[in-house]
Amino acid sequence: MESAGQAWDSIAQQFGTHYAAVSSRKDWQDDEYYETGRREWENSIKPWLPEPAWLGIDLGCGDGRIAFAATPPDSGIGLYCVDSSEEMCLEFGRQAELRGDPLPRRATRISTPEELIQHLATQAGNIDFAYCKSVFIHIPRRIAFGYTQAIQALLRPGGRFIFDYCNLRHKTYVNSLKQTTASIVKGDNPIRLNPGMEYYLPEEWDFVLNEFGWKIIHHAVGERNLVVVEKP
Ligand SMILES: C[S@@+](CC[C@H](N)C(=O)[O-])C[C@H]1O[C@@H](n2cnc3c(N)ncnc32)[C@H](O)[C@@H]1O
DSSP: OOOHHHHHHHHHHHHSSTTTTTOOOSOGGGOHHHHHHHHIIIIIIGGGOOSSOOEEEEETOTTSHHHHHHOOGGGOOEEEEEESOHHHHHHHHHHHHHTTOSSOOOOEEOOSHHHHHHHTGGGTTTEEEEEEOSOGGGSOHHHHHHHHHHHHHHEEEEEEEEEEEEBTTSHHHHHHHHHHHHHHHHTOOHHHHOSOOOOBOHHHHHHHHHHTTOEEEEEEOSSEEEEEEEOO
């Protein structure tokens, strides 16, 4: 079975960008999803940043819509952008050009917590914050949990990690789980149909984050849950 990274590559190749279903991609200014990206930054990430917050990581940056919203040239924020899909990394570069972005930017391909640690080894202990939006749905939980440990190793004390996950207790995802498993029983390749199908229990995250030594600052429980944790 192909990996989630390969699945994203083929989706990106097929549609130009994985958001093609909801976005015309002709111009980010008219792009509903770009606006969503900006809203994600303004509403759910920015309010939770630690002080100071000069150096960050966008884990699973996709085409960069949140990253570009987060780091206008005058922000002074340095952001390492990483993604497992080569196609999405290329799209990130294309979007930077398309927007006439004055900063020389690119996204780096990494697929595992170990690669993330290696990529940012020289910055270990210096990073103020990391965020990860709409990514943990696509990766096996052992990798997601591994990423939280890798991020912890890279953050400074008091640094924060902000991420979301899909709540298995919510009816949307219980129903999706039923459909996905039914398609597996029929012999379909579910990761090809939909690379997003990893749902989590809130108490599972509470347990894991506590075990890993994070301080839980915020854990909003609903459909897509936002979690903010701090490195002690
Ligand atoms: C739904 S997109 C979200 C992109 C971006 N965070 C946003 O909200 O616009 C999910 C992204 O996660 C990336 N991804 C999937 N598996 C990953 C992994 N193991 N490590 C890093 N990124 C991954 C995909 O390539 C894709 O770009």
